[in-house]
Amino acid sequence: MATYLEFIQQNEERDGVRFSWNVWPSSRLEATRMVVPLACLFTPLKERPDLPPVQYEPVLCSRPTCKAVLNPLCQVDYRAKLWACNFCFQRNQFPPAYGGISEVNQPAELMPQFSTIEYMIQRGAQSPLIFLYVVDTCLEEDDLQALKESLQMSLSLLPPDALVGLITFGRMVQVHELSCEGISKSYVFRGTKDLTAKQIQDMLGLTKPAMPMQQARPAQPQEHPFVSSRFLQPVHKIDMNLTDLLGELQRDPWPVTQGKRPLRSTGVALSIAVGLLEGTFPNTGARIMLFTGGPPTQGPGMVVGDELKIPIRSWHDIEKDNARFMKKATKHYEMLANRTAANGHCIDIYACALDQTGLLEMKCCANLTGGYMVMGDSFNTSLFKQTFQRIFTKDFNGDFRMAFGATLDVKTSRELKIAGAIGPCVSLNVKGPCVSENELGVGGTSQWKICGLDLTSTLGIYFEVVNQHNAPIPQGGRGAIQFVTHYQHSSTQRRIRVTTIARNWADAQTQLRHIEAAFDQEAAAVLMARLGVFRAESEEGPDVLRWLDRQLIRLCQKFGQYNKEDPASFRLSDSFSLYPQFMFHLRRSPFLQVFNNSPDESSYYRHHFARQDLTQSLIMIQPILYSYSFHGPPEPVLLDSSSILADKILLMDTFFQIVIYLGETIAQWRKAGYQDMPEYENFKHLLQAPLDDAQEILQARFPMPRYINTEHGGSQARFLLSKVNPSQTHNNLYAWGQC
């Protein structure tokens, strides 16, 4: 239905939400029969160039267990200056500043077009952003040089008053004291022994000596936020010295004998970084950026030994329980990740190596804190250099697209409860009336913490309808959900973004058609996929696929029109027509199929899948395929082998790769050089068209995709062939959907 598509799109643009169902089944029983849970993809900081923040703080409901924010759904008595909370029905007095409001003079937060609104917090100190570089020096010369240059370049991209620090590691871990005068000092730690936070802080001289008894001052382990520490200095002060320090970095001096890997103490290096920030700047926006060129081979968190003849674990090893270091290493990094998230900081991992680097064990560091994971072959590649540059991209206002220290608080009207969230977050363990006992994803809470996020970070939030069967539809006919995100903007100012939405309830027994028409198959596919990938972390692969297949069958049984015993009669309405395709491609995707990927690669793909917005997530599930030809403008075509034709050029976008594929005839013409002849200028334009479209994508996407330009018969064509549905094989099977 065209109108629902518009409705869905408008809501996404304004509020950053996509719901699986836009008309809600009014009872718990009926909701479970819908198969796809009631859930939404929510982008807390959805880019809104047209929404300037208001310069005051939000008005809250006075009930201590509610505290919902004043919003357009609230009933207002302008004469008595009272408002009724739409979640708990408490009547609240407007604060004195609202004395002048009336029907014709409404505050912005009551107007329907401000269902999403942002407030600025005026009070409180604004602490600077912090960037702590943790750099592996066990790299080849070219790689280290390229990395050094990228880090020097980044000093020009950082805001001048941001704090920056440097820790380098190899066999030992060095914490560099940044000073403007003369000789640079550093504190050296052994890479074999883990230290507690307190030990690290003591050894770095971060804890103040105990106060004498008479003073009775409370112990202040953290310094005043504006005071920089010796290890974290403002860019504008330290950039020249740090540029020199980076320029002078050498490869790890410890010799590596034949047949051995370098001793890399990543686990201790990260531990020291976390402890350093914990002791100096807790609860303020900070990024720990880990740059590593190989797996940790020493100390806590080691992922493989130093003998090259013993390879790093593969999926096969993990299945056979033959991954010696995995459990212990994962535990070490999980401990670090949880501590980091509790401190409000985030950890990025930039791993560039030809072999695996331990992303499987370290992934929680990025996933729990909202940090980035970038995987490349070498620091001396365009993929790393440009992906790294793009972290510092600015938005339309000239601010960074990154934000820090977010807490997301979700409130629901009484008929709904919160089952959980899936995305780059940790639970804040806030219980309350909105929290369901049935968990989907990270549950048992109505609040989560997202320490690192940007304008596209998206969480999947899952709900449960709790109304009893046959209970009447709630008065007003609509259910409501409010998302309140407190965060530190990249300008260091604290802000609060509030999104309040409502949708109609409907009785599934009499109004199933309405509910059906308002189904968002794209959102449903991504939400189910996130559930599947979440399960895949703890369940066996085949079990997850079986679960996914079962859900698809149940959905088709419920919403398909068919005559029994007649497969050809099966039909799905328009709002479901793409869903089976999505599920088909999802079950073949690298998110659920680990075959042909290393554990690190699977972790990398899953990391990006669990945080992208709907459009990008869908590209990952079912790659986009466009066909270019002389017969008309470029058009989308089925992701099927029947779309591969000799006189067409295909552009495929899988999110991680951009593939341009020339059909057989096109390739022959190109080889013959027709594009260079003036009479065949249209052929030259045809060849150029997909290149231009590819460039649009390559110029903007984070992380930067790989770029494959191939043709019929080329070895790189396998990237396309492995993705399309093989409906035409040498056996000439024609039936669609046979897998």
Place this chain on the structure above:
Amino acid sequence: MTRCPAGQAEVEMAELYVKPGNKERGWNDPPQFSYGLQTQAGGPRRTLLTKRVAAPQDGSPRVPASETSPGPPPMGPLPPSSNPTSPPVGSGPASGVEPTSFPVESEPLMEDVLRPLEQALEDCRGHTKKQVCDDISRRLALLQERWAGGKLSIPVKKRMALLVQELSTHQWDAADDIHRSLMVDHVTEVSQWMVGVKRLIAEKRSLFSEEAADEEKSAATAEENQTIPGFQQAP
């Protein structure tokens, strides 16, 4: 925006280029976009290619609509694209660095760049710590050495000339942006000394705003002294 009388168009074009990726070190390494192209792409991202096609529900085979022909490609104009994209001046991802084919212009003189920078440093000497000035001075010397030794490429020299122009007309943000573009596009050539230029821009900017604030203050007091006619100032 940059205001360079001669050669501006050429310099701007040089800033929008695409180089191939490093195929030796990274398989299928994507092309490298210049700073100018990347900042152009900023802002709300428009994902143009997002449509999908539903599979036919009756399970019928998709018959290929066209046939291969062994002859040459058809002639005549191409049907209009539904996604009109204007290619950047330069080349698409598959080609290499495009040399700018403009009438040969004389490259900037080293003196024209170094002298204003050294002058700017002198201006800052009263306002900035000695150590910082010495550090900047050291790096300017390094720049001079590199330039004189023929170790800098022409795009770097041209953009430095532009930077110096912006600096002398107090366009701090523009000068800063040029320094950034040089750090992104030519980091190997410039990293050692560019941070000194960056600091110089920052110091000049803060000196300028201090001087402007002082002038305002003295103008305000001068006004005060003039408001009461006939009032004699105490000697």
